[in-house]
Amino acid sequence: xxxxxxxxxxxxxxxxxxxxxxxxxxxxxxxxxxxxxxxxxxxxxxxxxxxxxxxxxxxxxxxxxxxxxxxxxxxxxxxxxxxxxxxxxxxxxxxxxxxxxxxxxxxxxxxxxx
Amino acid sequence: xxxxxxxxxxxxxxxxxxxxxxxxxxxxxxxxxxxxxxxxxxxxxxxxxxxxxxxxxxxxxxxxxxxxxxxxxxxxxxxxxxxxxxxxxxxxxxxxxxxxxxxxxxxxxxxxxxxxxx
Numbered sequence: 001x002x003x004x005x006x007x008x009x010x011x012x013x014x015x016x017x018x019x020x021x022x023x024x025x026x027x028x029x030x031x032x033x034x035x036x037x038x039x040x041x042x043x044x045x046x047x048x049x050x051x052x053x054x055x056x057x058x059x060x061x062x063x064x065x066x067x068x069x070x071x072x073x074x075x076x077x078x079x080x081x082x083x084x085x086x087x088x089x090x091x092x093x094x095x096x097x098x099x100x101x102x103x104x105x106x107x108x109x110x111x112x113x114x
Numbered sequence: 115x116x117x118x119x120x121x122x123x124x125x126x127x128x129x130x131x132x133x134x135x136x137x138x139x140x141x142x143x144x145x146x147x148x149x150x151x152x153x154x155x156x157x158x159x160x161x162x163x164x165x166x167x168x169x170x171x172x173x174x175x176x177x178x179x180x181x182x183x184x185x186x187x188x189x190x191x192x193x194x195x196x197x198x199x200x201x202x203x204x205x206x207x208x209x210x211x212x213x214x215x216x217x218x219x220x221x222x223x224x225x226x227x228x229x230x231x232x
Binding site: 092105108 | 118158159160163215217
């Protein structure tokens with residue numbers, strides 16, 4: 001298994017540009033999450049999904065959108081990039097609520113908005 | 115008050131030292147506790163988890179939870195340069211969104227950067 005994969009690894013955007021951060025998992029996990037990590041701030045939840053077709057907002061959703069058309073994929077969309085969205089973005093997945101909630105993280109996407 | 119507060123560090127210790135990493139939490143709803151380790155430019159990976167108060171040991175690592183004082187700790191014995199990383203404590207719970215759908219929620223501390231020098 002490849003686990004959780006994310007593309008691209010790095011990206012520089014200009015203010016106002018749009019992009020989609022890709023996330024895929026091959027573990028057949030129901031739950032998927034998007035976090036952002038800023039220096040000294042820990043991980044903040046942006047959006048999550050409990051299954052294909054079902055998504056919901058996390059702690060910091062403004063400026064982002066998600067979709068979940070398949071179990072495997074959970075892309076994150078930035079519509080109008082702003083400098084405040086400069087961060088490292090992590091996607092994570094977990095199999096279900098019955099387990100103790102280990103989330104498996106991808107390697108991250110480093111985004112800079114200039 | 116943040117739900118999970120972590121001593122920010124950074125910490126720099128010599129090889130072989132005992133390391134203590136600490137977090138406090140608020141909100142006493144049913145929950146479990148986890149420590150994630152994150153190497154530079156990598157994603158976090160689960161190091162240890164525990165549901166209850168007391169100690170849980172795994173090799174050189176011991177996770178300690180004191181629910182009465184809402185304090186969680188990670189101890190690393192005989193620290194090695196390979197332990198150099200950011201350590202994130204997290205509180206886990208089963209939450210529900212506005213529509214009543216349950217999901218597993220993790221709330222992370224700010225992270226502590228640990229450097230173990232030879």
